[in-house]
Amino acid sequence: MHCTSFKSNHNLTFLCADTYQSKGINSLHFLPTCPVGEEAARVRSFQNANPSTLATLGSVEQNIFTPTLYNDPSLNVTAVASMFRRSPLCVASLGPLKDGDVIGAHEDTVELLQRIFPKQKVVASPRGTKNTDLLDGTYQGIQAYTTTEIPALHHLMESRGMDPNAVTFQVLEDVVSGSSAPQLGYSQMLFAANEALESTDRREAANAFLAATFDGWQYAIRNPDEAIEAVVEAQKMLKLDDESNDHWYDSLSFKREMLALTTNHVKETFVGDRLGVLSPNRWSKATEWLLQDKKDVDPLFGLDQTSLWTPPANLLNGNELAREALEDAKFSAMKFETTYGRKPSLAVITVGELARYEHSQRRVQLYSNPSNSWFTKTDVGKSNGFDVTEINLDETTTTTDSLLSEIYKIRDNVDGIQVMWPLPESIDSAKAYNAVPLDKDVDGIHYTGWGSKYPPVTPAGAWELMKAHNVDVQGKHVVVVGRSPIVGHPMAHMLREAGAMISVAHTGVDKDTFQGLVGQADVVVTCAGSPGCVQADWLKDGAEVVNIGTTFCEKADALLSDVEGDIESKAVRYSPVPGGVGPLSIPMLFRNVANAAWEQQSSSTDKWEQSPATLR
Numbered sequence: 001m002h003c004t005s006f007k008s009n010h011n012l013t014f015l016c017a018d019t020y021q022s023k024g025i026n027s028l029h030f031l032p033t034c035p036v037g038e039e040a041a042r043v044r045s046f047q048n049a050n051p052s053t054l055a056t057l058g059s060v061e062q063n064i065f066t067p068t069l070y071n072d073p074s075l076n077v078t079a080v081a082s083m084f085r086r087s088p089l090c091v092a093s094l095g096p097l098k099d100g101d102v103i104g105a106h107e108d109t110v111e112l113l114q115r116i117f118p119k120q121k122v123v124a125s126p127r128g129t130k131n132t133d134l135l136d137g138t139y140q141g142i143q144a145y146t147t148t149e150i151p152a153l154h155h156l157m158e159s160r161g162m163d164p165n166a167v168t169f170q171v172l173e174d175v176v177s178g179s180s181a182p183q184l185g186y187s188q189m190l191f192a193a194n195e196a197l198e199s200t201d202r203r204e205a206a207n208a209f210l211a212a213t214f215d216g217w218q219y220a221i222r223n224p225d226e227a228i229e230a231v232v233e234a235q236k237m238l239k240l241d242d243e244s245n246d247h248w249y250d251s252l253s254f255k256r257e258m259l260a261l262t263t264n265h266v267k268e269t270f271v272g273d274r275l276g277v278l279s280p281n282r283w284s285k286a287t288e289w290l291l292q293d294k295k296d297v298d299p300l301f302g303l304d305q306t307s308l309w310t311p312p313a314n315l316l317n318g319n320e321l322a323r324e325a326l327e328d329a330k331f332s333a334m335k336f337e338t339t340y341g342r343k344p345s346l347a348v349i350t351v352g353e354l355a356r357y358e359h360s361q362r363r364v365q366l367y368s369n370p371s372n373s374w375f376t377k378t379d380v381g382k383s384n385g386f387d388v389t390e391i392n393l394d395e396t397t398t399t400t401d402s403l404l405s406e407i408y409k410i411r412d413n414v415d416g417i418q419v420m421w422p423l424p425e426s427i428d429s430a431k432a433y434n435a436v437p438l439d440k441d442v443d444g445i446h447y448t449g450w451g452s453k454y455p456p457v458t459p460a461g462a463w464e465l466m467k468a469h470n471v472d473v474q475g476k477h478v479v480v481v482g483r484s485p486i487v488g489h490p491m492a493h494m495l496r497e498a499g500a501m502i503s504v505a506h507t508g509v510d511k512d513t514f515q516g517l518v519g520q521a522d523v524v525v526t527c528a529g530s531p532g533c534v535q536a537d538w539l540k541d542g543a544e545v546v547n548i549g550t551t552f553c554e555k556a557d558a559l560l561s562d563v564e565g566d567i568e569s570k571a572v573r574y575s576p577v578p579g580g581v582g583p584l585s586i587p588m589l590f591r592n593v594a595n596a597a598w599e600q601q602s603s604s605t606d607k608w609e610q611s612p613a614t615l616r
Contacts (some may be wrong), residue, residue: 019216023208036060036108040068040075040191040440047193051156053204054258061087062283063112064184066290069302077192079283079302081210081276081309083188083217085268085323086262091117092153093141093167101140104133109143116175116182117141119570131156144247145263146171146321148463151254152247176334185286186278187265194307210309214275221263221366222557228255264369271319272311272579278303279320314568316469316546318461318577318584325464325587326372326384333385333596336601343416344597345387345592346442348377348408353394358528359552367559367578370478374586386590389414400428407435415597416442418589421486439600442592447487448493453599454592459491462525462548463498465575471523473500479517479560481505481534482527487548491527536565545574548581 020028034042043058050056062079069075091103091113097120104125105113114122119140125133131141131153144150146169154164172182190213195561196206220227223358248254271277284299292299311317337343360375370376381388403423411417417440423429433445441447444456455463466473478500482488488504496502504520505514506528518524518538526534529549539545549562561577568574575581 010041012436018221020209020212023212023215025205025208025212028209032486036106037064037068040065040072040077043077043193044075044189046155047195051195054202054564055209057196057206057209058191059083059188061187062189062190062286063087063290064108065189065191066185066287066302070291070297077191077302078194078197079098079186079189079191079278080206080304081190082198082269082278083190083213083276084184084265085186085279085282087172087187087266088146088265089151089184089187090144090146090169090171091141092144092150092167094134094166095168097141102547103116103141104130104139105143113143113172116172116177131246135160135162144169147265148258149247151257151261152249155249155254156246174334176331176338181331182291183286185283185290189278191302192304192308197304197308203306203308207308210276217263217266217275220259221466222581224256224259224263226273228252228259231255231259262381264371267367268323270367270579272315272317273576274309274311276309277311277320278309281320281324308597314571314573316465316471316544316573316580318465318468318575318580318582321464321468322461322583322587323372325584325591329587329590329594330384332598333590336594336597337385342594342602343381343385343387344416346377346381346416346418347387347389347391347414347592348420349391349393349403349410350420351393351398351403351427354420354422359554362557363552364498364557366557366582372583372586373537374582376584377589380586380590384590386593387414395424398424398427400426400431403427403432406437407432411435411437413441415441416440418443418591419445421445440596441485442589444490444592447490454596455494455588456486456490457588457592458487458548459494459583460588461548462491462581463494464584464588465581466546469573471546471573473498473523475499475501476522477501477503477520478523478525479503479505479521480525480527481518482529482549484527488527488608489546491525518525524563530560530562531560532562532564534563536563536567536570539563539567539570541570543570545571546581547575547577550577550582 031042031046039058039060043056047053065079069077075581099119099122103113103117103120103122105122106127107124110122110124117356124137130144131149133139134142135156144153150169153167157164157167173184175182188234190210192206196202266275269276280300280303283303287297287299287301333344357375364375365369370379372380378388378390387478389410393406407417417436419432419436423432436445438446438450438452441452442454444452444454446452446575447455478495480488480495480502481490483504483506492502492504501516505517518534519540521540521543523544524534524539525546525548527548529551531553533549545563545567547561547563550559553560559578
């Protein structure tokens with residue numbers, strides 16, 4: 001199998017391994033780098049000159065690819081996957097940018113940055129000295145990448161005795177103007193000459209290349225230090241180790257930081273069962289923004305619509321749904337701050353060490369990142385426009401009264417309160433949770449009792465997933481496995497309200513009865529957090545399964561679901577683990593916080609009623 005790839009610097013991690021050969025690619029040729037904007041032309045030129053090559057692929061930003069292809073459709077190339085979901089482009093400065101300030105940018109992005117920063121003057125500037133030019137005052141702002149140049153800028157500032165915290169940076173897609181923000185789409189996007197999509201053998205070659213590429217990224221995510229060694233080897237092999245610039249530091253700490261920031265972007269492309277998936281919705285938004293002055297443009301222009309690299313249709317995947325929900329909450333929070341001069345706020349109160357947090361750091365490393373993980377709520381808030389206060393209390397010294405005191409102290413100063421469950425047995429849980437006002441009950445602890453307007457976040461996420469994938473429960477027999485007050489019980493309530501006939505199975509049900517209930521169910525929703533408590537062969541043929549309960553297994557170094565066995569042999573559709581319900585909990589929480597903030601400003605005539613409508 002013969003593939004040709006146009007090399008990208010971020011694509012180095014796995015070049016030195018035998019990953020591609022393991023996928024059946026025995027001949028892999030890398031073309032030399034080229035000036036930005038010429039990637040598609042180089043791929044087309046090579047494919048034309050070498051028609052027997054099964055697949056020729058390249059890597060480029062969507063904000064370059066889309067206008068280039070629009071201006072020259074004869075390039076005949078198609079976007080098939082991406083390494084980054086979001087552009088890491090930003091503008092760095094040593095203070096707020098003022099009208100008339102000069103921003104130094106790469107020649108190919110001057111026009112783009114001028115559109116985003118109309119009150120500043122954007123000029124072409126040298127790439128190799130950008131950080132030095134900023135610190136020396138040559139420019140008041142510079143184009144930079146959050147994954148490499150910002151960490152390098154911090155190092156350079158430290159070497160000069162400057163405070164690294166003095167630098168600020170605005171990610172381009174976060175620069176809000178009016179009711180909208182730039183939509184740059186995908187970064188390090190992989191595209192193919194159209195021939196790669198035209199026959200079975202060519203498609204197999206292109207698919208194998210993508211599979212090997214993202215296997216390499218998975219390896220880098222799990223084994224960062226070994227991946228760094230591979231990068232160093234690849235840089236030497238490709239003669240990229242002698243580049244002269246001020247935004248690279250030859251130190252292990254810098255490389256670790258850079259790789260972590262990079263893999264955080266890569267993990268954002270995971271959908272269903274694979275990295276690198278392109279969302280038609282996100283692609284369309286970027287196309288419309290990038291070509292907004294063009295008429296009659298198909299929003300899916302340039303995007304593969306032959307399903308070369310998409311997850312199986314039987315997976316109820318939640319990753320992209322979660323990302324869009326968190327982006328909605330973020331935009332609401334930014335609009336709220338613009339309107340009221342403060343950010344929506346959340347207080348999270350935890351008593352003692354929660355057992356389910358034992359492997360939180362590894363879970364973040366493998367499956368998410370600090371900007372969207374349940375285990376890093378302060379970082380999630382910082383990344384998405386919310387103020388988060390985390391209060392961690394000692395289990396051995398905290399009493400019911402002292403916990404109530406903490407709730408009373410904070411509850412008038414925040415928009416939402418989350419008291420983490422479970423509380424120690426020594427604390428009166430009813431008193432503690434009853435101290436949370438209904439209008440601040442963003443975790444929905446009163447949802448099935450006093451009628452909180454905000455649903456519990458994990459059941460809400462599961463319900464959003466079911467609605468998005470048209471899982472019909474009306475008149476169906478649904479078995480909910482688990483009865484906890486924050487997941488199983490409210491989940492059963494939601495499903496009952498939606499017209500389902502509900503059976504709840506739990507530890508008090510004997511195995512034969514439990515198995516019989518599962519075998520009768522049209523839909524099974526597992527909320528136990530007990531791996532293997534449901535065996536796949538118990539399922540009714542054609543059932544649909546929503547996995548909520550998950551457990552991290554240290555020995556397997558993986559997240560396990562409540563269902564054990566060959567689920568595909570029985571279920572017509574099911575939510576994968578990871579990648580199903582789990583990613584939706586944190587967006588639901590922050591959506592509730594945003595809504596609570598707007599509701600508590602009801603005396604104002606300005607209320608959040610703009611798109612996205614899901615926020616109101």
